[in-house]
Amino acid sequence: MTYALWPEYSVVIGVFVTMIAVMVFNRRSIQAYWVGLATIVVSGIITIADWSSKSLPVALYGHAVTVDAFSLVVNGLVLVAAAGALMIGWNDKRYGPDFPVLVLLALLGMMVLGLANNFVVLFIGIELLSLPLYILAASRGTGESGEAGLKYLLLGAFSSGILLFGLALLYGASGTLVFTHLDPAHMILPLAGAGLALTVVGLVFKLGIVPFHMWIPDVYEGSPLPVTTYMAFGTKVGAAAILMRFLFFGFSLDAGWWGPALGYLAVLTMVVGNLLALAQKDLKRLLAYSGIANAGYLLVGISAHNMFGARALLFYLLPYGLAVLAAFAVIQFVAGERDSLSLDDLTGLAYRSPWLAAFLTVAMLSLAGIPLTGGFVGKFYLIQAALFANQPGLAIGLVVGAMVGLAAYVRPLQRAFSKAAGESSEPIRWPVAGSIVLVVAVVATIGLGVYPAPVVHIVNHSAAFYWLH
Amino acid sequence: MIPLNWIVGLGAALFAIGAVGVMVRKNPLIMFMAAEMMWNAAALVFVAYARSFHAMSGQVMAFIIIGTAAAEVGIGLAIIVSVYHHRHRLDIDEVSQLKG
Numbered sequence A: 001m002t003y004a005l006w007p008e009y010s011v012v013i014g015v016f017v018t019m020i021a022v023m024v025f026n027r028r029s030i031q032a033y034w035v036g037l038a039t040i041v042v043s044g045i046i047t048i049a050d051w052s053s054k055s056l057p058v059a060l061y062g063h064a065v066t067v068d069a070f071s072l073v074v075n076g077l078v079l080v081a082a083a084g085a086l087m088i089g090w091n092d093k094r095y096g097p098d099f100p101v102l103v104l105l106a107l108l109g110m111m112v113l114g115l116a117n118n119f120v121v122l123f124i125g126i127e128l129l130s131l132p133l134y135i136l137a138a139s140r141g142t143g144e145s146g147e148a149g150l151k152y153l154l155l156g157a158f159s160s161g162i163l164l165f166g167l168a169l170l171y172g173a174s175g176t177l178v179f180t181h182l183d184p185a186h187m188i189l190p191l192a193g194a195g196l197a198l199t200v201v202g203l204v205f206k207l208g209i210v211p212f213h214m215w216i217p218d219v220y221e222g223s224p225l226p227v228t229t230y231m232a233f234g235t236k237v238g239a240a241a242i243l244m245r246f247l248f249f250g251f252s253l254d255a256g257w258w259g260p261a262l263g264y265l266a267v268l269t270m271v272v273g274n275l276l277a278l279a280q281k282d283l284k285r286l287l288a289y290s291g292i293a294n295a296g297y298l299l300v301g302i303s304a305h306n307m308f309g310a311r312a313l314l315f316y317l318l319p320y321g322l323a324v325l326a327a328f329a330v331i332q333f334v335a336g337e338r339d340s341l342s343l344d345d346l347t348g349l350a351y352r353s354p355w356l357a358a359f360l361t362v363a364m365l366s367l368a369g370i371p372l373t374g375g376f377v378g379k380f381y382l383i384q385a386a387l388f389a390n391q392p393g394l395a396i397g398l399v400v401g402a403m404v405g406l407a408a409y410v411r412p413l414q415r416a417f418s419k420a421a422g423e424s425s426e427p428i429r430w431p432v433a434g435s436i437v438l439v440v441a442v443v444a445t446i447g448l449g450v451y452p453a454p455v456v457h458i459v460n461h462s463a464a465f466y467w468l469h
Numbered sequence B: 001m002i003p004l005n006w007i008v009g010l011g012a013a014l015f016a017i018g019a020v021g022v023m024v025r026k027n028p029l030i031m032f033m034a035a036e037m038m039w040n041a042a043a044l045v046f047v048a049y050a051r052s053f054h055a056m057s058g059q060v061m062a063f064i065i066i067g068t069a070a071a072e073v074g075i076g077l078a079i080i081v082s083v084y085h086h087r088h089r090l091d092i093d094e095v096s097q098l099k100g
Helices: A006-024 A030-051 A069-088 A099-115 A119-138 A143-174 A189-207 A215-222 A225-250 A252-278 A283-304 A307-335 A354-368 A374-388 A392-416 A432-450 A453-462 B004-024 B028-053 B057-087
Strands: A058-060 A065-067
Touching: A006 A030, A006 A099, A030 A069, A030 A099, A065 A069, A065 A099, A069 A099, A069 A225, A069 A307, A069 A432, A069 A453, A099 A119, A099 A225, A119 A143, A119 A225, A119 B057, A143 A189, A143 A215, A143 B004, A143 B028, A143 B057, A189 A225, A189 A252, A189 A283, A215 A225, A215 A283, A225 A252, A225 A283, A225 A307, A252 A283, A252 A392, A283 A307, A283 A374, A283 A392, A307 A354, A307 A374, A307 A432, A307 A453, A354 A374, A354 A392, A354 A432, A374 A392, A374 A432, B004 B028, B028 B057
Parallel strands: none
Antiparallel strands: A058 A065
């Protein structure tokens, strides 16, 4: 009897209980949120228990899923994302009664992506992640929210179609559905090449890499704020995890097929994403472009294709996600009843609420990669990985991207610390659940920057794919 | 017996028609239908290869694609209808409050 899959099973049970709670307690129920949070906590505890168990790594269901240290780290990251999103939107009347149920369902999809070792599981994970997010994006019921949901749906279905056709061609070239049984050396070449290209394009679409990024800003801007937070953190973790897993398990010996292409895309994404972030007036759009640029940083870790790249990618996901949680929590507090926040609305924030301005500063500096924040350590490891892989171009691209990004992230801070035009505004409310997320995220961001050793240790252990060296 | 390459060719043609349809058409319903066509092209190719390999795995994948497509259609039509209720017209160029 193995307990390897119990983090996922507990989320499945949690989904059902949450659904029942929504039905029993009269639509708008605080109980559903509590059940959802309890599910996340239980799943997290089981993940930690699995981490120290002797039976891992283990392959189940004819190598369809592999539970190893990598999948457990992905579990941990997406659990943090789900908890953050749930608490930022805690019992908010705007988001409909099904909010906790859908958050848990998408969480399940992200966890499945972490352990996939099979085309079927990959596809189910991607769809289980996407379908609840389509509903969540449109759940606000306003014109903008509906538009975000519609765009996400159409481009999501389109990219899933590309991904599926790529998988079908790979199946035809190799005759197997299992990543680790793919044998690129004995594949029919044009078929395998086309299949790999289409599959990677489909996955990169989900991650938001530059030629395929156009849906991200619109969807992020129109979606309700906690949902945007969830997409910016959780979806990126899931997509990066499955891309790495697929390429490192299936095509690790043929890095020449995909490494250079992903490297060029990474540089393009880092530079273009940060440049476009410079021009934004809406804070959610700015963070959307920042998310695109950060997807480029993540791609550096994959295209470096060595142990350091895998470690750096896994490490970078955490400070990026924490900074996103903190920044969106601040936006949620300042925006109050509104859905979005322009840069002008930030004017004088430092005088209205010094603490919020300070927290926003930490989040922005971490995204920009200033020392003593987690973002700096993450970028440091990524550059190190690129240099160890003998790809100085990647490192240069990362530094240039980060420099441009710094200018983009300083603009909201400059507004926040300038004097307001004089009109007195009402004080900012601090919802309890959101405050917990904000404080924890900020403290953890600084903690990662000052003392990253424990996380580095975990990440080093989990990225130990034995064929990389 | 139809040769394998013809079926895969048909799948590729359906996929290309679907992809062009998503990019060219303006009506969200038609775009959505075209995207579903890409999915079904992939399912067809999976079944064709599964038959030539005498293996079940590809057919399992095809069934899962069909089931997921049904779920996606349910959600997709709901979203499209709710957008239609807001505007009473369906044209993707007019759904552009969010400038990208």
